[in-house]
Amino acid sequence: MATSDSSPVRLLYDVRVRAVLYQVVAVALVVGIGFYLFGTVSRKLADQNIATGFDYLSRPAGFVISQSFISYDSGNTYGRAILVGLLNTVWVSVFAVALSTVLGLVVGIARLSRNPLLSTLALLYVEALRNVPLLLYLFLWYALIVAVFPPVREAWQILPDVFLSNGGLIVPSLRWSPAHTGVLVAAVFGIVLACIVASSFRRKRVATGQSRMAWPYVLAALAVPILLAMLVFQPDLVVNWPEKGRFRITGGLQVTPEFTALLVGLGLSASAGIAEIVRAGILSVGRGQWEAARAVGLHDRQTMRLVVLPQALRVIIPPLTSSYLSTFKNSSLAIAIGYPDLVMVSNTTMNQTGQAIEGIAIFMLVYLGMSITISMLMNWYNARVALVER
Amino acid sequence: MTDAAQLNTLASVADERPTRNASSWYTLLKPYIGSPFNAVVTFACLWLIYRLVTGAWGWLVTRAIVEGGPQTCKAAAGAGACWPFLAAKLRFLIFGFYPYDEHWRPALAVLLFLGAMIYSMIPRFWSRRLLWLWLAVVVTCGVLMYGGLFGLTVVNTTNWGGLPLSFMLSSVGLAFGFVLGVLLALARSSKLPAIQVIAVVFIEMVRGVPLVSILFMASVMLPLFMPDGVTIDKLLRAQVAIIIFAGAYIAETVRGGLQAVPKGQHEAAASLGLGYWLSMRKIVLPQALKIVIPPLVNIFIGFFQDTTLVTIIGLLDFLDTVRSAMRDPAWQGIAVLEGYIFAALVYAVFSYGMGSYSRFIERRLKTDHGHGRH
Numbered sequence: 001m002a003t004s005d006s007s008p009v010r011l012l013y014d015v016r017v018r019a020v021l022y023q024v025v026a027v028a029l030v031v032g033i034g035f036y037l038f039g040t041v042s043r044k045l046a047d048q049n050i051a052t053g054f055d056y057l058s059r060p061a062g063f064v065i066s067q068s069f070i071s072y073d074s075g076n077t078y079g080r081a082i083l084v085g086l087l088n089t090v091w092v093s094v095f096a097v098a099l100s101t102v103l104g105l106v107v108g109i110a111r112l113s114r115n116p117l118l119s120t121l122a123l124l125y126v127e128a129l130r131n132v133p134l135l136l137y138l139f140l141w142y143a144l145i146v147a148v149f150p151p152v153r154e155a156w157q158i159l160p161d162v163f164l165s166n167g168g169l170i171v172p173s174l175r176w177s178p179a180h181t182g183v184l185v186a187a188v189f190g191i192v193l194a195c196i197v198a199s200s201f202r203r204k205r206v207a208t209g210q211s212r213m214a215w216p217y218v219l220a221a222l223a224v225p226i227l228l229a230m231l232v233f234q235p236d237l238v239v240n241w242p243e244k245g246r247f248r249i250t251g252g253l254q255v256t257p258e259f260t261a262l263l264v265g266l267g268l269s270a271s272a273g274i275a276e277i278v279r280a281g282i283l284s285v286g287r288g289q290w291e292a293a294r295a296v297g298l299h300d301r302q303t304m305r306l307v308v309l310p311q312a313l314r315v316i317i318p319p320l321t322s323s324y325l326s327t328f329k330n331s332s333l334a335i336a337i338g339y340p341d342l343v344m345v346s347n348t349t350m351n352q353t354g355q356a357i358e359g360i361a362i363f364m365l366v367y368l369g370m371s372i373t374i375s376m377l378m379n380w381y382n383a384r385v386a387l388v389e390r
Numbered sequence: 391m392t393d394a395a396q397l398n399t400l401a402s403v404a405d406e407r408p409t410r411n412a413s414s415w416y417t418l419l420k421p422y423i424g425s426p427f428n429a430v431v432t433f434a435c436l437w438l439i440y441r442l443v444t445g446a447w448g449w450l451v452t453r454a455i456v457e458g459g460p461q462t463c464k465a466a467a468g469a470g471a472c473w474p475f476l477a478a479k480l481r482f483l484i485f486g487f488y489p490y491d492e493h494w495r496p497a498l499a500v501l502l503f504l505g506a507m508i509y510s511m512i513p514r515f516w517s518r519r520l521l522w523l524w525l526a527v528v529v530t531c532g533v534l535m536y537g538g539l540f541g542l543t544v545v546n547t548t549n550w551g552g553l554p555l556s557f558m559l560s561s562v563g564l565a566f567g568f569v570l571g572v573l574l575a576l577a578r579s580s581k582l583p584a585i586q587v588i589a590v591v592f593i594e595m596v597r598g599v600p601l602v603s604i605l606f607m608a609s610v611m612l613p614l615f616m617p618d619g620v621t622i623d624k625l626l627r628a629q630v631a632i633i634i635f636a637g638a639y640i641a642e643t644v645r646g647g648l649q650a651v652p653k654g655q656h657e658a659a660a661s662l663g664l665g666y667w668l669s670m671r672k673i674v675l676p677q678a679l680k681i682v683i684p685p686l687v688n689i690f691i692g693f694f695q696d697t698t699l700v701t702i703i704g705l706l707d708f709l710d711t712v713r714s715a716m717r718d719p720a721w722q723g724i725a726v727l728e729g730y731i732f733a734a735l736v737y738a739v740f741s742y743g744m745g746s747y748s749r750f751i752e753r754r755l756k757t758d759h760g761h762g763r764h
Contacts, residue, residue, distance in 0.1 A: 114428075132737050136698060143730060329601075336702055350610070357614070
């Protein structure tokens with residue numbers, strides 16, 4: 001017993017003393033390494049005459065970005081350039097997540113089809129996408145776009161005022177103004193309101209057993225805010241028509257080939273994983289559930305929608321979360337094909353200012369913050385659909 | 391739904407019961423044209439398969455250029471595949487800028503590596519000896535690649551490239567990542583709060599950011615961390631990044647296995663008088679690792695594919711040698727897809743092979759478990 005002999009050597013064999021000792025050593029080690037690294041880095045930076053701190057964010061950037069959703073030109077600050085990059089990252093991730101969810105759901109259900117042709121095709125799709133690196137697919141899609149579509153000078157005019165070339169897809173666009181933003185905000189508000197109205201009707205129907213016509217109210221909740229906003233803000237509808245010049249096309253909204261390649265690459269690769277997740281989720285719902293649904297007279301599609309999918313969702317949501325997270329993180333591969341996302345803009349910034357540590361710290365913190373936010377949102381949703389034990 | 395409608399549905403369900411006197415033709419074709427919807431699906435699939443097969447066959451075989459040089463391919467203007475490109479560049483694609491006359495060395499290293507991998511994938515040979523085998527293989531491969539001993543000329547790591555580099559980055563990364571991952575998993579499930587917090591922060595920070603950013607950090611920031619006069623090789627920096635990244639992901643998988651080991655095992659080990667490390671090494675870890683072998687193999691596949699990202703910080707891995715072959719002025723803009731298709735095939739063969747192995751192991755472990763219970 002440690003207490004019978006309290007000499008320092010005996011004390012070392014006491015489990016509790018050891019526990020404290022281990023932790024002290026571990027913390028001291030981490031703090032020590034941190035101090036050492038900090039010291040080396042600051043001395044080296046001073047030697048190499050590299051500025052530190054985040055002052056550079058307010059200096060003019062001096063480079064152009066090929067795609068931006070907020071007004072940006074080379075005279076704007078580095079801070080704004082990085083914000084443009086972040087918005088581009090979010091933009092492509094949101095579309096890729098939507099694309100991969102829809103495709104994954106379809107392919108996952110097709111994998112379970114009783115038609116052997118369809119299920120084999122779906123299996124081939126999944127295997128082909130899962131066994132080849134995403135980066136290779138990005139290069140391949142990009143090369144395909146450049147190889148298949150004609151150069152800008154011979155752009156295909158697929159619809160009036162819609163041009164397709166290896167410079168991207170160009171469509172007419174609205175000249176955006178703050179009034180349009182107001183209408184957009186109203187539209188989002190309308191969608192939320194419509195969802196609330198629809199769910200309150202559903203709740204009433206479940207509680208009372210009587211169904212009332214819901215759709216006029218839902219439609220009103222959706223449309224009224226938009227119409228009101230139209231009246232209040234009165235956005236002018238000036239269309240920015242693309243014009244085909246001799247060498248390039250000016251005006252209009254351009255969907256760049258980099259964006260398309262990244263979207264298709266991310267979306268397809270993630271959809272293979274999601275297909276497997278969906279399949280596993282549906283398989284996890286017991287046969288008895290199908291048979292019971294059959295017995296109460298639901299046909300296949302109703303069974304899927306009302307009985308199987310709600311139960312499968314519980315199994316599907318957690319892995320789906322990590323799939324979304326990795327899609328978001330994989331969008332950083334944009335730098336390989338030249339889509340100006342957060343990493344690429346930060347990289348340009350680092351090359352120009354030489355302040356690598358600050359640049360890397362910014363995008364790492366942004367990714368970390370976004371990852372935590374997404375996983376918290378999905379956990380909240382998961383808690384809502386999780387099985388409530390009685 | 392009204393009662394009458396419900397009855398109707400029930401009646402139609404009853405009508406759909408299979409009739410037993412069906413001919414063999416009927417049972418054979420039922421999955422394909424059992425219902426109108428299914429028939430449409432079948433025809434759509436057949437059409438898709440027809441288009442894919444004829445398109446691929448035409449591009450890969452009938453319209454492909456088999457002999458000639460860049461000019462022949464240019465004249466064909468991309469109507470078919472340009473195989474002379476692959477034939478001319480094959481050795482460069484695989485070995486990169488490694489000196490041409492010394493190609494036998496990386497080739498031997500790759501063969502040795504693949505041989506050791508196949509050997510250690512066979513459950514019958516699983517034992518402690520494997521560790522020594524791998525140590526020997528890694529040292530031999532390193533000597534073969536770098537040279538300097540036994541009269542082999544020294545080849546600097548800047549000239550390494552291609553498939554050997556990809557194999558090396560992923561295997562060394564996973565080996566060290568595995569050790570780091572097990573240690574992190576043990577730390578995270580430890581009862582000591584300070585150690586647990588350190589492990590959690592490390593794991594979550596690494597998992598919360600993309601691999602690209604860790605590679606950037608390693609290539610840009612690591613030189614700043616080193617004391618004066620110490621420079622680390624670019625290859626080593628990428629390797630460190632991959633080890634850190636793999637370690638965090640492996641840690642989470644191993645932690646799942648640790649949690650699945652019943653508490654009674656810990657208690658039994660403790661009651662035999664085993665200390666923490668002994669009980670982990672002899673009792674808990676063997677069981678935990680056995681459970682997580684299939685997900686670990688899946689992580690390995692993912693990391694084998696993720697090593698392609700080192701292209702971004704300028705290392706010549708297999709994907710990058712393919713791309714630099716395409717940038718060769720003589721071939722530029724002529725063979726734009728063939729290289730990627732070749733690379734995709736190579737990656738697919740290895741990934742699919744490892745995936746099948748993972749499924750095989752899963753089945754095997756399952757039956758073992760079943761026998762244990764009876």
